[in-house]
Amino acid sequence: MLPKFASVIAKTREEALSWLSSLENPRIIAGGTDLMVRMRAGKQYSRVIDVAGVPELLTMTETDGRLSVGSAMTHARLSTSEPIIRNARSLAMACGLVGSPQIRNMGTIGGNLANASPAADSIPPLLIHDAVLVLESKETRRRVPLEEVIVAPYVTSIDRKELLGSVEINPLRGYREGYRRVAKRATWAISRLGVAFAIREDKGRFTDVKLAIGSCTPMPFRPKKVEDLLKGAEKNEAIITEAIRMALEEIKLISGIRPSYAYKLPVLKGILEEVLRG
Amino acid sequence: MKTISFVLNGKKTSIEVDDNETLLGALRERLGITSVKEGCGIGECGTCTVLVDDEPHYSCLTLASKANGRDIKTVEYLSSSGVLHPLQEAFIKSGAVQCGYCTPGMLLCAYSLLLKNADPDARDIKEAISGNLCRCTGYIQIEEAIKNAAEICKCDR
CATH class of the missing domain: 3.30.43 (Uridine Diphospho-n-acetylenolpyruvylglucosamine Reductase; domain 2)
Structure with a gap:
């Protein structure tokens, strides 16, 4: 009861x-x-x-090259939505891995963000798409980058009187994009590790690399220094090794050494190797 | 209290529900549909599964008021006047029912799958029932039953 x-x-x-x-x-x-x-x-x-039935929260629109996703759209809808698959493949993949079919039919992207779990599957993909949340109250309307909305595990800066109306994302075209995760079971399991990536290469060089890592630190994060290192760099084993070393260092810097890292960090290293080598 | 109207197993239904009442509670206590069961109560076991507009939902995590205007199906929908659905026949034949607690939820997820995909492969079947726990059969018989029922349903078309 x-x-x-x-x-x-x-x-x-x-x-x-x-x-x-x-x-x-x-x-x-x-x-x-x-x-x-x-x-x-x-x-x-x-x-x-x-608010699950509010029509304005159930729509997806494209304006000025940005995609606006209604906050009450379910994971099931997003995982099969053609514009999402085309513009944000990692998000479609992550939404398709959340919970179980029933959870995906019920749970919404807005709920996943407002809950702000360190293991939320939708967050790493949204980070690489520079997601901005549209927060409205009767008197105000503000647009806040996702990084600034999540302030601690399960804590956001969304006011009690505010409604998360939509999430705006930057479409990524021409990128090799995806979402890799590790969990205790293949389905119906909370992610122990989640990596969203979008990589563009040209003539043996990384022209752009976007990475976001979830379930490793109190909040999913983008290792921006690693992205900067790779951007424009020649693609070879030496740079990939250095990039991964930097990413793991940054995690230890954020969280200190955690017992789970004995398992997580070597697995993350493996995932990043596969992702960067492509 | 709220008055909600919805279609339950093909029949228009109207009931009064409390604001804090779950769909699971309303179905069991107000409408006598006891095939929908509470297992874990937190959306992990799937024995409370109902179809909302033909998609599986956990009724234990659904407010009853959310059923307003929707189409709700429970396992009772599958058989009519004592004639079982091919899925139900296949479950019996394959030994996919042991204690029976998970069976209504499994059947509804299988039914929803076959509506969308008449020719599911093993992966599709596993995915469709991945939100439902069975602690008796080890799932093999359930997967087999759904596969067999899909074959029969295809022939019926």
Whole structure:
């Protein structure tokens, strides 16, 4: 049995924003795959606003070369969406690996971001696509880069009165792009390691490299120094070895030495080797 | 309380539900559909699976109010007047039912798969039931049953 709470179902974005503004300490629910579990564990949320059916949050649009993804779109939809597969292959792959078919049919991209798990599969792909979150309240509207929204594991800078409306991403075309992950089982498992990559090469040189690593540090991150090192560099084993050394060093710098690293870092090294060699 | 209207197993249904009520609770307690079961209650076992607009969802993590205006199917939908669906026949024939607790959820996931993919390979079948746990059969018989049922359903077309 769930704790008692009152719920309202928003039919439009306007309605959601006005409830967010008027209700005291509101909580947004979409797919419910995180919130319902927490409520069942005894967490009290007295007022819940269901935004899963808000049409504005279920659409995808393309403007000025940026792709805007509605926050209530499910992982199942994103993993099979043609524009996502074409413009953000790593995101489609990651969304297709989240939880189980049922979780993917329920859980949303907005929920995955608002939950801000260090192991969230959607976050590394969104980082390499320079994702920007559109946060709205009744009075304000701000656009914040994903890196700035997640401030600690499971903690974001999204205000209680704000609605995550959409996520804007930079399409990447002409890149070798993908998402690799390691988990205890092939499906229905939390990622122990996730790597999103997008690499462009020309005549034996890396012309652009974007990498994001999840489940290794408190928040998924982009090893920007490694990207800078590789950009424009001749593709050879020496530079790949150096790039991986730098990436592993950066992880240890962020998190210190963790017991899991005895396993994770050698596996990450292997994944990065495969990804960079291509 | 909220009044919700939805199609349950092909029939228009209207009920009152509490704000904090799950779809699982509403189906079992208000509508007597006890094929939908609570296993883990946190979306890990799949025995509460229902089809929402023909896609599998965990009813234990679904607020009952979310069913409003949707098409909800439980395993009761698969058979009519005592005639079992080919999937159900195949489950019996392959020994895919032991304690039976996971069976309704498995059948619904298999049914949803066959709606989208009439000719699933072993990978498709494993993927389709990957959100459902069975602690008796070891899955081999379930996969075999779904494969066999797909063959029969193809012949029926």
